[in-house]
Amino acid sequence: MSELAIDNISMRFDLPNGSSVQALKNVSLNLKSGELLSVLGPSGCGKTTLLNIVAGFLAPTEGQITLNGDRVVGPSAERGMVFQQGALFEWMSVRENVGFGPRMKGANPTATREKVDHLLDVVGLSEFKEKAVYELSGGMQQRVALARCLANEPDVILMDEPLGALDALTREKMQSLVLKLWKETGKTIILITHSVEEALLLGERLLVMAPRPGRIHKEYRLPFADLGVDQDLREVKKHPEYASTREEILSMIWDMEEEIMGRQEA
Amino acid sequence: MTGLIILAVYIAIFVVSAFVLKLIVSQRQDYTSLKTVTFGDESAVTSNGTASVISIVTIFLIWGSFTGSSWLPSILHAPAPFVGETSFDYTLEDANGVTDTATVTVRVMDFGEKTEKFQVDPGEGMAKDDAVSMQASRSVTILFDKNDEATRKEGAKVVAINGTPISNDAPLTLDVGRFALTDKGAISFSAPRGLQMDPIYLPPPEDVWKRGIEIATEGYRNFYLHEHLAYSLFRVIAGFILGCVVGIPLGYAMGLNGWFRGWFDPIVEVMRPVPPLALIPLIIIWFGIGESGKVILLFLASLWIMAIGARSGVSGVKITKIHAAYSLGASKWQIMRHVIIPNSLPEIFTAARVAMGVCWGTVVAAELVAASQGAGMMIMAASKFTLTDIVVMGIILIGVIGFGIDMLMRWAERILVPWKGRG
Numbered sequence A: 001m002s003e004l005a006i007d008n009i010s011m012r013f014d015l016p017n018g019s020s021v022q023a024l025k026n027v028s029l030n031l032k033s034g035e036l037l038s039v040l041g042p043s044g045c046g047k048t049t050l051l052n053i054v055a056g057f058l059a060p061t062e063g064q065i066t067l068n069g070d071r072v073v074g075p076s077a078e079r080g081m082v083f084q085q086g087a088l089f090e091w092m093s094v095r096e097n098v099g100f101g102p103r104m105k106g107a108n109p110t111a112t113r114e115k116v117d118h119l120l121d122v123v124g125l126s127e128f129k130e131k132a133v134y135e136l137s138g139g140m141q142q143r144v145a146l147a148r149c150l151a152n153e154p155d156v157i158l159m160d161e162p163l164g165a166l167d168a169l170t171r172e173k174m175q176s177l178v179l180k181l182w183k184e185t186g187k188t189i190i191l192i193t194h195s196v197e198e199a200l201l202l203g204e205r206l207l208v209m210a211p212r213p214g215r216i217h218k219e220y221r222l223p224f225a226d227l228g229v230d231q232d233l234r235e236v237k238k239h240p241e242y243a244s245t246r247e248e249i250l251s252m253i254w255d256m257e258e259e260i261m262g263r264q265e266a
Numbered sequence B: 001m002t003g004l005i006i007l008a009v010y011i012a013i014f015v016v017s018a019f020v021l022k023l024i025v026s027q028r029q030d031y032t033s034l035k036t037v038t039f040g041d042e043s044a045v046t047s048n049g050t051a052s053v054i055s056i057v058t059i060f061l062i063w064g065s066f067t068g069s070s071w072l073p074s075i076l077h078a079p080a081p082f083v084g085e086t087s088f089d090y091t092l093e094d095a096n097g098v099t100d101t102a103t104v105t106v107r108v109m110d111f112g113e114k115t116e117k118f119q120v121d122p123g124e125g126m127a128k129d130d131a132v133s134m135q136a137s138r139s140v141t142i143l144f145d146k147n148d149e150a151t152r153k154e155g156a157k158v159v160a161i162n163g164t165p166i167s168n169d170a171p172l173t174l175d176v177g178r179f180a181l182t183d184k185g186a187i188s189f190s191a192p193r194g195l196q197m198d199p200i201y202l203p204p205p206e207d208v209w210k211r212g213i214e215i216a217t218e219g220y221r222n223f224y225l226h227e228h229l230a231y232s233l234f235r236v237i238a239g240f241i242l243g244c245v246v247g248i249p250l251g252y253a254m255g256l257n258g259w260f261r262g263w264f265d266p267i268v269e270v271m272r273p274v275p276p277l278a279l280i281p282l283i284i285i286w287f288g289i290g291e292s293g294k295v296i297l298l299f300l301a302s303l304w305i306m307a308i309g310a311r312s313g314v315s316g317v318k319i320t321k322i323h324a325a326y327s328l329g330a331s332k333w334q335i336m337r338h339v340i341i342p343n344s345l346p347e348i349f350t351a352a353r354v355a356m357g358v359c360w361g362t363v364v365a366a367e368l369v370a371a372s373q374g375a376g377m378m379i380m381a382a383s384k385f386t387l388t389d390i391v392v393m394g395i396i397l398i399g400v401i402g403f404g405i406d407m408l409m410r411w412a413e414r415i416l417v418p419w420k421g422r423g
């Protein structure tokens, strides 16, 4: 049973001009294997910072993170990342991008090839294996990024607004795909998003963060992700609890934004 | 004067051919032709191939026309200068007001022919007939009184040419040519100059071509044409490769390590603005004028460019790509090999193109200063003997080869880094 434990994390950025920003304060969280957590919050509340700490790109000023009991000290293959955009290697074909992780590990090339073929099939890009990534649309590129992350078989997948740069329709399709992959692979996923709908639809657990200092404001457990696995997402949205939770979270974030504005004016 | 006429002809051909082509060539039917906003849309401006062809033809046309090229029908030639024998009369008035008239026979020699003294019968009277030989398109000062009975020293002066009065402040233009009196009273004469250039200034294209063939088959200054060019190219390539071998790793080190960057930044930033030409004197002092000096000069010319290109190639890698590679389990070395190096290639290619251009220019300049073979040496040696055809041929070849090198680099860039600008 793998478990991701975020234990009382604080992060303070010391700026060159002497002041400092408290990006995160006393954030604690436990994530069981196979859980899908979506994270919402107003801009600047420390979502990316939190994810970077979990990924191991940043060391927190206080607290620690453990995965399966081992302390996180740097990036590693067990924590895969999917970025908003621009993280694919444009000097490699789609196939080479997806097979990058296994190749770096020195995995058997034939096995890697089969795995890559399978994953590209799953994300619906089998026809584009040999294409250059810059020949693909934004949505296709994100599917390559997903496949590349999965090919490496990480324990935890971290996503920072993976669908943020896509149009509404593509985004909806990608949401279904993420749910499908989540169910099929049973990975632990942390997904940061700006879209309340996306957080509701995809998050088995939903975390709302508050800014200044960045902290956990409220947590929800939601049924929609499970429903969405075999239902059309638009059906899920008709669920009465969906609408009420949505309103609740929207006004929560709205209030936070108001408060930030007020503080700035004062 | 001729320059302005050439410019006018050039502009006229530019404008007229644009209009003519617009009339006879039908508009292309493609996506661009459907754009309504094209002014200011850079992507809607495609280089007009016909214009390029006409442009080159025009240059040769003008060149041939104003040098009287035998490749052009003479109807297209600019007016040629007068050549052959002509004569005029001058009227001499001595200090007492007595006048007499004598004839000057002038032989105008064509471009490239030597002037030769000749005699005419001096005739009778106070003023005697003269004979003068001169070069086409030049002017000649005629000391008419060498054989006259009344000389300028004694107060005699020319008062008319062919019966038309002339004085120091009223020069004359007649059909025969232009006349003026010098301060000392001698006749300055120029036969009609036409508009063609003396081959000493600009030889016609066929001369340049013939000279090129001659140097290619017989050599110039102990070396065949291809040897001269090969020497220059060899120096460029040797210097450039050395510059890459040292500059690229140096740039990588500067991009990846703070100590390296701090150490080399001042050196690179100070050396970069120094034009390689300014290093030539020092290089000659240190290494002499042999091969090694030139290769070192070109090495230095490309070194800073390549180092800066490699450095910015490394600094330009998006942090998300590095993060992604780490999260996929890549080691530092693997990230270097699979992310940083390929990511920096487009910048390195751009730098390489610049470096090759600079090297090619620098090698020619270095050969101008000191060399016993090479394209630059060839034109410098030729200029000392006013062998303008070799100079022009050399300049054209230097330009064409430089262009060829750049095309080659661009082609290599397209093949090797197709992802350039698509990240």
Ligand SMILES: Nc1ncnc2c1ncn2[C@@H]1O[C@H](COP(=O)(O)OP(=O)(O)OP(=O)(O)O)[C@@H](O)[C@H]1O
Binding pocket: A013, A014, A015, A021, A022, A023, A041, A042, A043, A044, A045, A046, A047, A048, A049, A050, A214
């Ligand atoms: N490298 C840094 N140096 C200084 N301050 C930083 C740095 N990174 C983030 N911050 C600050 O930390 C806070 C949280 O930033 P973070 O990027 O985590 O926010 P976010 O919730 O991801 O915002 P968004 O939704 O806009 O992406 C912000 O106030 C930001 O200014």
Ligand SMILES: [Mg+2]
Binding pocket: A047, A048, A049
């Ligand atoms: Mg963010």
